[in-house]
Amino acid sequence: MNPIIEIRGIQKTYASGFQALQPIDLSIERGEIFALLGPNGAGKTTLISIICGIVNASGGQITADGLDIQRDYRQARQRIGLVPQELAVNIFETVWNTVKFSRGLFGCAPDDDYLEQLLRQLSLWDKKDNPIMALSGGMKRRVLIAKALAHEPRILFLDEPTAGVDVELRRDMWAMIRRLREDGVTIILTTHYIEEAEDMADRIGVINKGQLMLVKEKHALMRDLGRKSLTVHLNAPLAQLPQALDPAEVELSADGTELTYQYNTARENTGVAPLLQQLAEAGIGYSDLSTKQSSLEEIFVSLVEEKA
């Protein structure tokens, strides 16, 4: 365990009196991709904004790379890049000046070669002299990424990075994130697209109504909370579920040709063998068996609903 970000007891009550975050403790490991999942209004942006020093916490403490984000603000902020949800740049400025200025703002020595490489990776090089207002929405998103990376941060936050972007940008973005991770950059992203978290993240945190409900390694999360369903494709349709089978556990399809059994993969005794035994004893033949693992989406929805 070698955390790069330590969050201790961070909470937020907005001036309106609304409590957006209940006390949160969270450690982000160096070099990991951490996905923060949560429904609209869960507090994801609030938490990220606090870590990046844009919103003040009502209590608690955060260190980034060992630096207190309030006491050592400038140094801590220099370690962090943020790709916000919304455009936060001077739209009259050119792409090149935007990234150059941003690099300087964080106290980095000029490095035009690095910035050129960055813009090329993001397919922005031929737009470098264009003012940002003349770019398409997707290109503007690319500028936000370039700006966040201009000062070579060791920690990158992406707030809903792929909401509303096209397939090409999404692909480029993930390729870039993988490259950054190979270079040792720690990545924290928020997303509504659960399949992205499923694809990309090492660990997943689920936040709901300002409460961090769980933090788990992705595979462990899917193993522990995941359910599987077994479908038995019958040789001949059944008019009704045989008496030997428990209707609470086994479901017969409307056309009578399939039986579906839900089971918990974490349980030692899944119940699959006894089910097949019962079918054999009842003289019910089948031509095929198939299983399906529940997705992270199903896990997420059930978690959020449970606590609602």
Ligand SMILES: Nc1ncnc2c1ncn2[C@@H]1O[C@H](COP(=O)(O)OP(=O)(O)OP(=O)(O)O)[C@@H](O)[C@H]1O
């Ligand atoms: N400046 C503010 N004043 C009062 N309430 C706020 C303020 N900013 C956010 N909130 C409220 O805090 C809650 C959390 O908002 P936040 O933007 O952090 O959620 P989120 O998880 O990022 O949601 P989304 O996925 O929709 O972006 C919401 O109920 C929101 O209305």
